[in-house]
Amino acid sequence: MRNNNTSVPKYLFGFASDKLLVIASIIIVAIATLYPFNFSIPQNFSISTIFTSFDNTSFFNDQINNVLLFMPLGFGIASIFQRNKVKAFLQIILVIIAGASLSFSVELLQSFLPSRSPTPADILNNSIGTFVGLGCFYLYDSRSFSNIIGSIENSYFSNSNKKIIILFTGYILLTFAIGMSWQNNISLREWNANFPLILGNETTGNRPWQGYISQISFIDEIVSNNQVKLILTNQNYLFKNQDFLIANYDLNGNNNYRDKTGKLPDLLWQGELPKLENRDTEKGIILTPNSWLKSSESAKFVNQKIGETSEFTIITTIASANSNQTGPARIISLSGDSLHRNLTIGQEKQDLQLRLRTPITGQNGSDINISVPKVFSDTNNHRIVITYSKGIINVYVDKYDNVYKFNLLELLPNNQKIFSYAVTFLPLGLCLALLSIIAKRKFNLNRIILAIGILFPSLIVESILIHLNGKSLSFINLAFGMFFTACTALLLQARTALLSKSELIN
Structure with missing residues (x-):
């Protein structure tokens, strides 16, 4: 059975599938973050000692895992809100709050686990994960996706070459900012001051x-x-x-x-x-x-x-x-x-x-x-x-x-390199797809934006790394960047075209 407001199946074995997904996500989060559940009250227990225990750091693999862990939760909550006709902006706010609240609760409980180390950055990464899950729901759900694409195509920017070029300039500046952020991956700011x-x-x-x-x-x-x-x-x-x-x-x-x-x-x-x-x-x-x-x-x-x-x-x-x-x-x-x-x-x-x-x-x-x-x-x-x-x-x-x-x-090991480039260029590919949809009515400009938008980010990031870190030019890295950017942008464009064709047939 399908809901009139969403293409997500409403029931699974007699239960609402999105509610089951949320419950299962919470259980998986609890097991993944709190097992083996060997809770104990620290010596000299106080509120200040709990917050002092949050003085830990998060590393690359942890960040990826924390984002992935909370994505199903964001997907399920977004589906529930969509079924209940909650406004899109309010959905975003509530999903982020839900993810952050669950994450904070988990980190707080980890203060009572000798085998765990609560980390403030995990709360941010988990919140990002729920937001990404929400985005995945919008991409998956045909009705939600169509509504978003329609709003973008008819937006304030779509009829002005000047405004489209300004947005594209912002896209290039965002690429520079993301490229510079790679410096955080090799900094020593995460050193623990208390080690002998x-x-x-x-x-x-x-x-x-x-x-x-x-x-x-x-x-x-x-x-x-x-x-x-x-x-x-x-x-x-x-x-x-x-x-x-x-x-x-x-x-x-x-x-x-x-x-x-x-x-x-x-x-x-x-x-x-x-x-x-x-x-x-x-x-x-x-x-x-x-x-x-x-x-x-x-x-x-x-x-x-x-x-x-x-x-x-x-x-x-x-x-x-x-x-x-x-x-x-x-x-x-x-x-x-x-x-x-x-x-x-x-x-x-x-x-x-x-x-x-x-x-x-x-x-x-x-x-x-x-x-x-x-x-x-x-x-x-x-x-x-x-x-x-x-x-x-x-x-x-x-x-x-x-x-x-x-x-x-x-x-960088190959698996970590692929994750790093995916995290860098998938968001840029999403931004490029949105730009392309906005510029849909400007055929020639749209093609230029798409071509430059796929090539330039990879060149910019690689140039920054060569200049700041002295690494050698890698055509494989360039190909990784262009691949993730192009795949994201072109797949979203293809989905938009298929939905438009389906609506015309109906």
């Missing part, structure tokens, strides 16, 4: 590294090429130029290790003190599975400063005691546990591995693999300089010419 500095392990003690470390320094900016050369060739350069350091530990074999800049807490031994006979004054202190170092408090100053600039330089001198260590074995970490980190320098057999927390690499920094080969093929001391800026990582090993360069945007 750990050498030779994780806080949990289950990722040990065995080897020597004699020095580690942090800078909250990328140093120049000339400075890199001086750091690698002149052992006294940092000692004479400490003003630009935000932390500097000289690990000389004493029982406590203080930051020379006075900005980070002391490093303290975890486990047992290393035996005197295992010390090597030339290589520095030895770290073992039974003896590693951790800052007495969080490395807040370093975490915050690097998070603010989204740049860093790290200098260290290390020597592995075993070329077959895996895990990766943690050499230097700013992390909370084995699954949550800002940064880790580790060893995976003979390779140096780097994990870095950004929106696209995830909260464990492991979604993109950054590996420097053969660094630990011997047990000698190695001087390492690592720099990061605008998504580009440089790892210098012993010599300035021995450098490995990585661009995070070029290392």
Whole structure:
């Protein structure tokens, strides 16, 4: 049976299908976000502690999942409102409020789950998901879609070339804004300020590294090429130029290790003190599975400063005691546990591995693999300089010419790249389809808008990424952008044409 006001089936097994969809969506949301339902009241419970627990971040995969999870809810609620003849504008407002309310309730309940981390960004992403679900309903429901298309075709803009060109200019400016927003994917603003500095392990003690470390320094900016050369060739350069350091530990074999800049807490031994006979004054202190170092408090100053600039330089001198260590074995970490980190320098057999927390690499920094080969093929001391800026990582090993360069945007896994381009260009394709419908009566202008509107966004976004991030030109990426834009615009146009033809026949 079908409702007179909608093409969506009204009943399923004797029940209203849209109501069943809403109920099922709520149940799925509850299971996906609250399982295993091990609720407990936190110690020192108060309203302020609940809102403090919201200090978490959302990453790319989480954002996609949160949007997809709430889309069926938006679809079902929109169908219910349409059946009850709720005005379109009010539908949009109420659907967004419903999604945001359910999301806030879930995030609030996650404050009482030790296994979950409430995140303010999830509320926004869930609300976007319900809105996208509403849009999908309008596209699916023939009557709703026809009404919207009719309103657009007869809109205030459709009879004026000037107004259409102004709208198209806005479309191009929107493309620039979306292209610039890619910078958020490679920023370090999501770094957790409360993570400690750990050498030779994780806080949990289950990722040990065995080897020597004699020095580690942090800078909250990328140093120049000339400075890199001086750091690698002149052992006294940092000692004479400490003003630009935000932390500097000289690990000389004493029982406590203080930051020379006075900005980070002391490093303290975890486990047992290393035996005197295992010390090597030339290589520095030895770290073992039974003896590693951790800052007495969080490395807040370093975490915050690097998070603010989204740049860093790290200098260290290390020597592995075993070329077959895996895990990766943690050499230097700013992390909370084995699954949550800002940064880790580790060893995976003979390779140096780097994990870095950004929106696209995830909260464990492991979604993109950054590996420097053969660094630990011997047990000698190695001087390492690592720099990061605008998504580009440089790892210098012993010599300035021995450098490995990585661009995070070029290392995106294929599935993540496809999602990223879909999220970027599907909305642009929708905007282009609407522009094309508005310009329907201006045949020549419509064709120009459609051709330029498919080609330019992909070129603009790729040009922005090349200019700001130094990535190389990728024709595959250009093709991805044009594909998603063209498919969205042309499919909506085809649906409009089919509905118009159906109405003429009827």
